Amino acid sequence: MKRSRKIIFVSHCLINANSKALTSAKHKAYYEGIVEKILQNDVGIIQAPCPELMYGVNRPPMNKEFYDTPEYRKCCRDIIDYLIGLYEIYSESRYRILGFVGIEGSPTCGVSTTHITVSGETKKVKGKGVFIEELEKKCMKEGIDLKIRDQDDIDELLRV
Ligand code: SF4
Incomplete structure (x- = not known):
C-alpha cells in the first residue's frame, strides 16, 4: 500500500x-x-470550504468586526463540523493529521494576526480570525489536539 x-x-x-x-x-x-x-512531503490535502464566499466572490476586503456576527460564526461552525467529521474518519484509522493551515492576517482564517478597524483605519493586529476562533473552540470542546498555524509556519506542521 x-x-x-x-x-x-x-x-x-x-x-x-x-x-x-x-x-x-x-x-x-x-x-x-x-x-x-x-x-x-507526501501529505494529502483536505481543502476547507471558504466561509467568506457566503458574501460572494466579488466581495471587497473587510475587517474582522464585519465578520464577527452570529450568522457568520454559525456558517464557520457548520464548516468546522464537516471538517471534524473527516478528521474523525481518518484519525480512527490511525492516519496522521498534521494540522490546519490558516492564512496570516485574514479576518476569518488568520492564526497569528488578523485585521480590525481602529478609528476608521484598518490595522493588522495580533489575534485570530473568526473561523480559527471557532475551530479552536470546537477542538477544545471535543478534546482534539489539532495544531493550527499560518501558512508561513507550515514547517512546524510538516516536521513529524
Ligand atoms: S482566508 Fe479563509 S475566508 Fe479568506 S479567502 Fe481564504 S479561505 Fe476564504
Whole structure:
C-alpha cells in the first residue's frame, strides 16, 4: 500500500486564490511554495470550504468586526463540523493529521494576526480570525489536539 497516511487541512484559498476578497489575492491561483512543500512531503490535502464566499466572490476586503456576527460564526461552525467529521474518519484509522493551515492576517482564517478597524483605519493586529476562533473552540470542546498555524509556519506542521 503506497499511502503516506499523512493528511493536512488547509484554508480554501491556499490552493484556490480565486476565493479571496477582491484586491486581496497576491497569488494567481495558489500559494506557490507552500503547496509544493506539502506535496513534496507526501501529505494529502483536505481543502476547507471558504466561509467568506457566503458574501460572494466579488466581495471587497473587510475587517474582522464585519465578520464577527452570529450568522457568520454559525456558517464557520457548520464548516468546522464537516471538517471534524473527516478528521474523525481518518484519525480512527490511525492516519496522521498534521494540522490546519490558516492564512496570516485574514479576518476569518488568520492564526497569528488578523485585521480590525481602529478609528476608521484598518490595522493588522495580533489575534485570530473568526473561523480559527471557532475551530479552536470546537477542538477544545471535543478534546482534539489539532495544531493550527499560518501558512508561513507550515514547517512546524510538516516536521513529524
Ligand atoms: S475566508 Fe479563509 S479561505 Fe476564504 S479567502 Fe479568506 S482566508 Fe481564504
